[in-house]
Amino acid sequence: MNKILAILKKEEWSPYWSGAALGVVAVLSVALSAHPLGASGSFENIGGLILRAIAPTLVANNLYFRFIMPPGITWQVILMVGVFCGAFAASRLSRTFRLAAVPDPQWRAVFGPSRWKRWIVAFLGGIILEYGAGIAGGCTSGLAIAGGVALAPAAFLFMGGMFASGILTAMLLYRSRY
Amino acid sequence: MWDYLLALVFGFCFGWLLQKAGLTKYHKIVNVFRFTDLSVLKFMLSALVVGMIGLYGLQDLGLLKLANITPTYIVGNIIGGLIFGVGMAGAGF
Numbered sequence: 014m015n016k017i018l019a020i021l022k023k024e025e026w027s028p029y030w031s032g033a034a035l036g037v038v039a040v041l042s043v044a045l046s047a048h049p050l051g052a053s054g055s056f057e058n059i060g061g062l063i064l065r066a067i068a069p070t071l072v073a074n075n076l077y078f079r080f081i082m083p084p085g086i087t088w089q090v091i092l093m094v095g096v097f098c099g100a101f102a103a104s105r106l107s108r109t110f111r112l113a114a115v116p117d118p119q120w121r122a123v124f125g126p127s128r129w130k131r132w133i134v135a136f137l138g139g140i141i142l143e144y145g146a147g148i149a150g151g152c153t154s155g156l157a158i159a160g161g162v163a164l165a166p167a168a169f170l171f172m173g174g175m176f177a178s179g180i181l182t183a184m185l186l187y188r189s190r191y
Numbered sequence: 192m193w194d195y196l197l198a199l200v201f202g203f204c205f206g207w208l209l210q211k212a213g214l215t216k217y218h219k220i221v222n223v224f225r226f227t228d229l230s231v232l233k234f235m236l237s238a239l240v241v242g243m244i245g246l247y248g249l250q251d252l253g254l255l256k257l258a259n260i261t262p263t264y265i266v267g268n269i270i271g272g273l274i275f276g277v278g279m280a281g282a283g284f
Contacts, residue, residue, distance in 0.1 A: 023211075025211060025212070025213050026208075026211040026212060027212075028212045028213070028214075028230040028231075028233040028234040028237070029233050029234075029237045030237075031208040031209075031211050031212040031234060032208075032212065032233060032234035032235065032236070032237030032238040032241075033237045033238065033240075033241045034204070034208055035204075035205065035208050035234070035238040035241075035242075036237065036238040036239065036240065036241025036242035036243075036245060037241060037242075037245065038201055038204045038205060038208070039238060039242040039245075039246075040241075040242055040245035040246055040249065041201070042197075042201050043246055043255065043257070044249065044254075044255050045197055046194060046197050046198075046201075047258070047259070048194075048198070049261070050201060050205060088194060088195065088198050089198075091195050091198035091199060091202065092198045092199075092201060092202040092205070093202060094199065094202060095198060095199040095200065095201060095202015095203040095204075095205065095206060096202040096203070096205050096206035096209070097202075097206060098199075098202070098203055098206065099202060099203035099204060099205060099206025099207035099208075099209075099210070100206035100207065100209060100210040100215055101206075102203070102207065103206070103207045103210035103211050104210055104215075107211075116216075116217075117216060117217035117218055117283070118218070119217065119218035119221075119222075120217050120218070120283070134281055134282065135282045135283070135284070136282075137278075137281065137282075138277075138278045138279070138280075138281035138282025138283070138284070139278065139282050139284065140278070141274060141275075141277050141278030141281065141282075142274075142275055142277075142278030142279055142282060142284070143278070144274055144278075145270075145271045145272065145273070145274030145275030145276070145277070145278060146271065146275055147271070148267055148270055148271035148274060149267060149268050149270070149271020149272055149274075149275060150261065150262075150264070150267065150268065150271065151261065152275065153235070153275075153279075154205070156261060156268075157235065158235060158238050158239065158242070159261070160260070160261035161239045161242070161243070162238075162239060162242030162243050162245075162246050163246060163257055163260045163261065164243060164247075164260075165260045165261040165262075165263060166263045166268075167261045167262065167263040167264070167268045168261065170263070170265060170268040170269050170272065171268045171269070171271060171272040171275070172235075172272065173269070173272065174268070174269045174270070174271065174272020174273040174275070174276060175272040175273075175275050175276040175279065176224070176276065177272075177273065177276065178272070178273040178274070178275075178276030178277050178280070179223075179224040179276035179277070179279055179280040180224045180225075180276075180280075181276075182224070182276065182277045182280035182281060183221055183224035183225050183280045186280065186281065187225065191225060
C-alpha cells in the first residue's frame with residue numbers, strides 16, 4: 014500500500030510507462046465509448062458557444078460550426094474537465110502544484126521573465142495550433158494518438174507535418190541557442 | 192449519462208498521465224523539436240504501440256469492432272499538421 018502511494022506521489026513517471034498506460038486508456042475508450050480522445054475540439058465547442066452568444070447568425074451560417082464542431086457542452090468538453098482534474102490531482106499529490114505567470118525555467122532563461130511576452134506567445138501559439146488542428150481534423154491526442162492506434166494514415170501524415178514545422182519553428186525561435 | 196461519466200474517467204487518466212510524464216511543461220514540448228529531450232516522442236510512440244497491439248489484438252479475438260477510423264485527407268492532414276507544429280513549438284503546449 015505504501016509502495017503504491019509512493020509511486021502515485023512521485024513527481025515524474027517514465028514517459029515510456031505513462032505512454033503505455035495512455036495506450037491502454039485509448040484501447041478502453043474505443044471499446045467502451047464511440048468518441049475519440051480528442052483535446053483541441055472541446056475548445057472549439059466552447060468557442061462556438063461563446064461566439065453564438067455574441068453573434069448567433071454568424072455561427073448558424075458557419076459551415077464549420079454547423080457540420081464539424083457544433084457548439085455546446087459535448088463529450089469532449091467533459092473529457093477536458095477530466096483532464097484538468099487528473100493533472101491537478103497528479104500535481105497536488107506530488108506537491109509540485111504552483112501558480113506562476115512564467116512557470117518554465119527554460120523559457121525564463123532564453124526569453125526573459127516578461128509575463129506578457131510569454132502570455133502573448135502562448136495565446137498566438139494556441140490560435141495557430143487550433144487552426145491547424147481544425148484543418149487536419151484533430152490534434153496530437155485526437156488525431157495522432159486516437160487515430161494512430163487505429164492505424165489511420167491521417168495520423169501519420171499529421172505527425173510528419175507537425176514535426177517538420179515544429180523543428181523549423183524551434184530553430185527560428187532559438188537561433189544560435191538551438 | 193454513463194457516456195459522460197466515462198469521459199470524466201478517461202479525461203482524469205489522460206490528464207494524470209500527461210502531468211506525470213511532464214508533458215504539461217513548456218520545455219518538454221519544445222525540446223522534442225530541438226532533440227534535447229525526447230519525452231514527447233517516447234510517450235506518444237509507446238502509447239501508439241500499446242494501443243495498436245491492443246486494438247487490433249482485441250479485434251482479431253472478436254472482442255471489439257473498429258468503427259469510424261479517422262478519415263484521411265492527404266492535403267488537409269499535412270497542411271494542418273504543418274500549421275499545428277508552428278503553434279505547438281511556439282506555445283509549448
